[in-house]
Amino acid sequence: MGTSPRLPSPMPVAPPVLGWATGSGAERSWLSFSMEEDEFFGEKTFQHCCAEFIRHSQQIGDGWEWRTLKDSSEGYMCKTHFQIKSETLMSHSGTSACVQTCLPIEEALELPLDDSEVTETTTGSQVIKYEYHVLYSCSYQVPVLYFRASFLDGRPLALKDIWEGIHECYKTRLLQEPWDAITQQEHPILGQPFFVLHPCKTDEFMTPVLKNSQKINRSVNYITSWLSVVGPVVGLNLPLSYARAASEDE
């Protein structure tokens, strides 16, 4: 069949596989979550992992928060951050270079600025608002990353503009099959267009992570591990302290 090895289908009885749960005290409640749900990574487990993740986020001021749906136990995690992008055109002795940078020009180029030789025109700085939402997909039984970016006046950024912020090493893969990896979809709770990192491969890459953590008997937060893999692809980075927090919860 050519697909990578998968864990056996979700087990009806929660076994020690859930050793990757955070904390031995929490483990018992995790086992009972999954036994109810007959799922490998059910919605309650998702909410539990998010709660732990947000707890650490609050400690380090990383800005993640939980939003619940009115009249429901459903919810999702979200974070907003702002980034300044400035575009500057420089001419230096007849040559010109177009530079996109977030730093003062001098530091970025390590060139002395001599007024007589260089003219610089700032075409404008813009503040971009990035929003990241982590929702649970009951269809795939994994978390899903929704994101969008807009200027302060509300104008949304197109996917190709967001791609400029993505690291080179991810671009090749995404460009080969752009519509498979990132699609624009309706946010299932807000109803607005968001870009989504398709969840159908999540199980494939998370399984080895979880298996390994069982093997070395070390607890892991599914959300932390998953977000540290998918986040950087779309410009969202996780401070290392999240990982330390996850393994310290014992």
Add this chain to the structure above:
Amino acid sequence: MHYPIGLLFDLLASSSALPWNITVHFKSFPEKDLLHCPSKDAIEAHFMSCVKEADALKHKSQVINEMQKKDHKQLWMGLQNDRFDQFWAINRKLMEYPAEENGFRYIPFRIYQTTTERPFIQKLFRPVAADGQLHTLGDLLKDVCPSAVAPEDGEKKNQVMIHGIEPMLETPLQWLSEHLSYPDNFLHISIIPQPTD
């Protein structure tokens, strides 16, 4: 929002006479509210994404993953070119289930109501109960959208519509999923207020 046209009609205009008159806008695209339709490829990708999600629910993605890329293409081309046999040659495999089961693992459905904040309701729901009984459309509504169904002796407040018709609430959900799904393999169900004529 890339919704099937029949669903949009049921949800927004079911009381209108056909043909449905619509107004097409060429300016002021509401970027924050609607998805763009940049190309046919984007529509194909969206369609296939729905089909894959439906199979994740029905078969843990086993059937769709076992198909080759050309089968996926055939499904899309059959739909695009209005070729019933070409489409169903592939789609029938997505409608099968193991002999020992009585139906799919979970039923792919979405329930739409214009009166709610969220765009649709989608939850895990099994077609067969623990005792082997087939769940009905009424069972589904009672479980995931109880406000839509009138109390036993109360007055009927809403219509539950699929493809412009109101199936009986006693209809088994498994049967509806096999026979009344949209091409994307989802049951798109509209809850609309009962017309007052």
